[in-house]
Amino acid sequence: MIKYLQLQMQGDAYLKCVNPKCGLEYPIMSTNVQCENGHVLDVIYKNKISPDLKEVFYQRRDSKGNIFNESGVWRFRELLNFCQIDTEDNDECSKYLVSLDGAEGRQSKPYQMSKAAEFIGINKEGLWLQPEGYNPSGSFKDNGMVTAVTHAKMVGAKKIVCASTGNTSASAGMFAANEGIKCDVYIPAGQIAPGKLSQAYQFGAQIIQVEGNFDDALKQSLDDAKNYDGYTVNSVNPFRIEGQKTIPFRALEYLNWESPDWIIYPGGALGNTSSCGKALMELYEWGWIKKIPRIAVINSEGASTLSDLYNGKFEDEELRWNKGNPNTELISRYYDHLDKEGLRPKTKATAIQIGRPANIIKGLRALEFTNGIVTTVSDSEMLDGMSVVGLNGFDCEMASGASVAGIKKLMEEGIIKKDDVVVGILTGRQKDAMIPVDYHSNSKNIFANPPKK
Numbered sequence: 001m002i003k004y005l006q007l008q009m010q011g012d013a014y015l016k017c018v019n020p021k022c023g024l025e026y027p028i029m030s031t032n033v034q035c036e037n038g039h040v041l042d043v044i045y046k047n048k049i050s051p052d053l054k055e056v057f058y059q060r061r062d063s064k065g066n067i068f069n070e071s072g073v074w075r076f077r078e079l080l081n082f083c084q085i086d087t088e089d090n091d092e093c094s095k096y097l098v099s100l101d102g103a104e105g106r107q108s109k110p111y112q113m114s115k116a117a118e119f120i121g122i123n124k125e126g127l128w129l130q131p132e133g134y135n136p137s138g139s140f141k142d143n144g145m146v147t148a149v150t151h152a153k154m155v156g157a158k159k160i161v162c163a164s165t166g167n168t169s170a171s172a173g174m175f176a177a178n179e180g181i182k183c184d185v186y187i188p189a190g191q192i193a194p195g196k197l198s199q200a201y202q203f204g205a206q207i208i209q210v211e212g213n214f215d216d217a218l219k220q221s222l223d224d225a226k227n228y229d230g231y232t233v234n235s236v237n238p239f240r241i242e243g244q245k246t247i248p249f250r251a252l253e254y255l256n257w258e259s260p261d262w263i264i265y266p267g268g269a270l271g272n273t274s275s276c277g278k279a280l281m282e283l284y285e286w287g288w289i290k291k292i293p294r295i296a297v298i299n300s301e302g303a304s305t306l307s308d309l310y311n312g313k314f315e316d317e318e319l320r321w322n323k324g325n326p327n328t329e330l331i332s333r334y335y336d337h338l339d340k341e342g343l344r345p346k347t348k349a350t351a352i353q354i355g356r357p358a359n360i361i362k363g364l365r366a367l368e369f370t371n372g373i374v375t376t377v378s379d380s381e382m383l384d385g386m387s388v389v390g391l392n393g394f395d396c397e398m399a400s401g402a403s404v405a406g407i408k409k410l411m412e413e414g415i416i417k418k419d420d421v422v423v424g425i426l427t428g429r430q431k432d433a434m435i436p437v438d439y440h441s442n443s444k445n446i447f448a449n450p451p452k453k
């Protein structure tokens, strides 16, 4: 067990099981990622946060050299104040809040990209794409990792652990190195191209190979965290979700807190969907927004667990949050079915190549709250989406192309309307050098620009 710092803070934040029938509560210093009945946990704030802070947040955009105002995460610190500090006291901020010199989330905001709008067929004034790839480790993960590592430090953890084959390990390794704590990265032995872990190696993380698949690696990392003083930073960690709330905060702030009609995410482990849902639930309850945007989750055709279950493609039942009572047996039967048939998630967009989304329960809650929808796109559609983003001067990974391709598909189906306001999240930067090279070398691709002889 991790020895907690003996901090007795009289605050208003605590952990609560998401299942309304269970609802077990834990103090904020707890490192549990589940209640004792196996349900995931939320960070809950007892006090409503006043929308008057909108003006404070706006003023902080002129950071005046304060890294916590510069940070796109900590600029909104009152909305994720699980440390329960005086957020205007710079010494307290410096003591508690982890930050890479204010770089996390700093460059993230929504941009209009006219070539993407033209490709999609939507009014260019209504389409906003928000690149999260300009975070310091190159993906949206830094938003949530900075808060998870803040909590890790709060409880006195000396080592963080995760199972990851890409962006999570890069982000965890970077913040761990910067804070002088250890980082263990669990991977399935022999299944991961070493290049995918190059950032984790660069940041000095310890790679641990586990016999089996990714699920086995995750299980081993959770067990080792429990037994050997590690602190889990996979997205089952509720503090990851807190930091990722700032992705929609930045989009909404940029739109003067007027909700768009849609927020679109690629669907992987569903941490983003979960955090967006929680952010919107809180903002709506606290009177910051009047309208609830609809979330659309875009799965890859080759890794379509959520789409299959949500859209009733498995056993003809549409899986729903169902007021906190989702049919978890249906999910288990679906996973058994994948195992029995030997079905492995398969897409070149490795960031969303996930068969068992760790945050499916919170994701379902987010979809219910926002009247959300789920669909799929093919690898070639994602590559076109990724490529047209590039033609606007922005870099993104293949999985981010799912947002563009998903908006286009939902437009063509008449679900998203031409004059809707849509925010699509571009989750990460290109880390696989050969994907754009291969795309542009094949003249059959829509946006290909092959080399000349």
Ligand SMILES: [Zn+2]
Pocket: 017, 018, 019, 022, 023, 024, 035, 036, 037, 038, 039
């Ligand atoms: Zn519970």
